Amino acid sequence: MCSLALFPPPLPSGHTTLCESNNQLLSRTDINDRITQDSSPPSLHFPRESLKLHSRTESSSKAAFLDHSETLWMRSAAAWRDGGLTGLLNEITNSHTEVPKWLSVSSGCVLALLRWVSSFHGSLFPHLTLSSEDMIAEFSQVLNWSDCVVRAFSWHPHADKFAVALLDDSIKIYNPKSATTPTLKHRLQRSIAAVQWKPLCASALAVACQNCLLVWHVDPCSLSTRPSSGCAQVLSQPGHSPVTSIAWCPSGSLLVSSSPVDTAMIVWDVAAESGVPLQRVGGGGVTFLSWSPDGSHILASTPSALFRVWETRMWTCERWPCVKGRCQSGCWSPDGSRLLFTVQSETVIYSLTFTDIPGVTTSTSRGPQAAAVVADLSETAFSTPDGDIIVGGEIQSMAWDLRGERLAVLLKGDSNAADRPAIIAVFKTRASPIFELLPCGFVQGEPGAEPRLMQFHPNFRDGALLTVCWSNGKITHVPFYFLSASFPQLSFVGKPSPPRLQDGAADFTNQSLFTELIS
């Protein structure tokens, strides 16, 4: 089992992690002295000041208008439309001067009864009392989501482009090969919790929003910078909002969405805009979804101490109760045989293996009966020139590159204490002969910037490329150069060009030339 004590100490303040080469993480002090790398996509910077934010939410704009009297019927109809049954009852109770007394009293009683029932329900599942923004922030994979400039990020699974969702509810699509940067805006696109590109498709991008699910079709050849909202399909189902997590089937046909208030997760046939709810008792909602890269399983975690692993052939599930808290994050190995997950308020990484062969019914080939601990990330003190810092603790999210060689773990830290920064710990992983996590190092950014969100590039040729979104609005890419032994390069991909590090090479030449070949 790997622990943080085996890691090399974090960099002193002012150093930023640059890349991994020759099995070592390299860093730079001066950020202005950039290293130009051909293979690496451009870094981006979104200063918070440049974004136009919504000053107020839509519901509060009522105050800006003069009050004008409508009939009770009109108001009741409006209340029914806006607030449903509760709104209607509220309206009747409040306008007790106009309605008969028995009506207002009885509606008041029904309202009180409803509130009592819902508070009872809420005490069973405390997350239901949160507002939808707070709920997204609570269950998002992004650290401190509500304060984040970059709220979601997604690499295209095949092409070299990515989508960035920003605080002002717009999405930008960057493609290094094209000059246009389409900006996607839609009336319903608010509080974006996640974005994901459709596999085996050049154009479709799914967006999880506060009230619905949007699927944009952005023509890659189009020169338009503002695709119209007609390019977006709106998928919504009553009671299924806010959507906090989405996952595309790796074969590109189905999309699964989940909401912490809905006990069912919905499998969408996007082209037909029809959804099949998959409902199971227990859990009180679904917060996080992750589809295994081979398409055979889905991890679905719930707000209570329980998560499920669905098998996607006949859509049956296994229940996995946790001891302490809910499953916070999880990621799959490339062949879909191993699931790593973390539990809230625990500082370890668990592993589950699934060895069922596709085609054999799942009832005969069950997974293991208990999860094994593979890494311990409890708090560890490192002494740096700037003083001691403590690294470790709870885990926010995890990412595993598609070759299964590097595992990045985003540690929450404590934003109030200076000596407990949020940090990304990177492990080397190997699957044979036994599954092992080996320490690689910490990825750090500029001083004062904490990592919020990270994702691996799905097809980086020379190893793995970790994209990190920082709290100051920057997006940087950290390449890990290595030769993969377990994942032979297919000949059509072409020979991996060795990393070219041009003007910053002085640093590297001083390093030892020892190269440990990863077996």
Added chain:
Amino acid sequence: MISAEQSCWFIQKVVCWRAVASIAWSVLLLPPTTAVFTFFSKFSFLHPIQTISECISLMTSASAIFSLILLCGVIVMVGFLNLEYYTVIPTIACSKIALLAQLLHPRQLVNSLLHCIMGVIVAWCCGVTMGFRYESLGYPCPQSDGLPLMCLNEYQLILLLLGAFVGFSHSLLGVMHNFNYISFHTVQQYKYHRFKGALPLVARCSVTQALYSVRNFVVLYFFLGHVPRAWICQTLNLQLNSSAHRLDSISGLLDFTLLYHLWISATFFLFLWYITLLLFRIFVTEVHSFPVQSSFTDDTPQCLPTVLAEKQPMILKFLALQDLALLSQHSLARRCEVFSLSQPGGHAHNWNAISKECLSLLADLTQRLQAYHDTIATNGRTKSLSSGSERKSSSETSGPDEWASPRPSLQLRTPASVFRRSLVGEPLTAPFTPDLVSPFASPALRRLATVVDPGSPWYGTVQSPHIMRRGPKLWSTSTDSQVSGSPPPSPASIPSAKVEPAKPSFLAQFLQNRKDQVKNFLSKRVLVTYLFNKLPEASSQALFADSQAHIWALEGLSYLVQASFSEDHFGVVQTTLPSILSSMLLLQEAVDRHFKLPHASSKPSRSTSSMEESTYKTLRFALRATLKTAIYRITTTFGDHLKAVQISAEHRKRLQQFLEYKE
């Protein structure tokens, strides 16, 4: 014939057993449903304990058991009707008149009649169960002269009439919303989970539909209630109690207990029917696993490659394609069998048969789309049709029962011949398939039917689109006087047929003019226009009505090709790769062109949640997405290796777009 035996085998051994199982489950679900119904009909707020005890005593009484047996009979009947009327390819009416024709089809009338009768039976059972004032049709009422007479109990009458009405409206709605269409789900679930997931929907649908039915029925009874009442009184020799309240008055119908009972009963009928339908759909669409190859020659007709090539029954073909799509995705062992070579000889029979069938399906759709596009391209104007093409289309799409006897070609030539047929009073049977009905429909729609038909000589051959494009033009230039003979056996023979009518006769010219005049005259009448106007999107839906098969063919082919990259040891797939790619690209081109047509909407409309299967409305979008994904699946797997595949330059260019992710 092998095929006849084969289909017999399948219908008898699989479909029938599935239907029987579904009926058995519906019958098993009947007692709990009846118990719930009894509870709701007896429910009273003030005496909950009494309600329960009453229910229990009622459920164990002899009359309840008798009505339960009757209900079982009804359910068996409903299940049988489901089995008799189900279809996997929906019938889409392109205009109001076509819909009307569907409703007045004798087969449909029988269905409606049976539903009416069953409605009455179920209503009688409901009346017996509810007891109270619904129990019997007559009751002794004291007359002024002291003689007891039998009087009509209008409460039971209204209940029975409601049963008939709900049955009738259910069967009408069934035609309009294609209740008999069975769609296959993309998400495979076990039957229990599917049933559990659909149960709330069924309950909600039956409750709302019952509400609408009761509303309509009450309005109808208010106006026309006296007619059946008088009739029943006369036939059964019953008196009308003058002291009792008449129910076809406002005060009589505003009896809330009565309305509640009517609504509960209507909900009960509809729930029974919907549950039976749901179970039938779930059982019939269950995946059936066909063996890929068999060591015994006796079993060969039941193997996947043979079954795929079958044309009838459609359900067999659909299940086989579904099985193909699933095995190509999930089953390594069965894929290996597909890629294997035959033992003596070393031929890839399995793969060849499967790929040939899938490719012919795709080519068939491509041709259909091109033919459709060609007519639309002429701005939807109706061109005069040659008798040859129409003759061919009608003779092939309609059943032999109607068109077996040779008719004068003149009668069939005009698009307005539909009129003539309906005016003359000929039976409106099979030709009222969507495409052949509207006189304002473009002629190519009729021609489509030619292409659709698996029996046509072009079926199963991959043709270049250029020949296809030229075909219709040749036909359209031919004139009316062509004597209808045997349909042209192949496109090649058309030019020779065209030479025959060198000069249109005077009579034909005259008739043509008359016909145009009549058409112009009729097209100005509002009712006629209303009836014959094409419903929006219907022709597009009709074009893609059976696209579920194409979707599976695309999925199956693309997954197999993807798997062949690492699993195909003999390279059997490589030989067909160029034709697979080119047929996919051709189809892609045709689909793209279809979606660029002005009337084709680019996004599916919001589907309402009801028992109506609306899958067929979105099949074309699903097909478009699947097609693109299928091509990407192949290009992503093979990457630059595809440059070595022999395809035309145009396709190579298109493929390059896919390789660069620019589609």
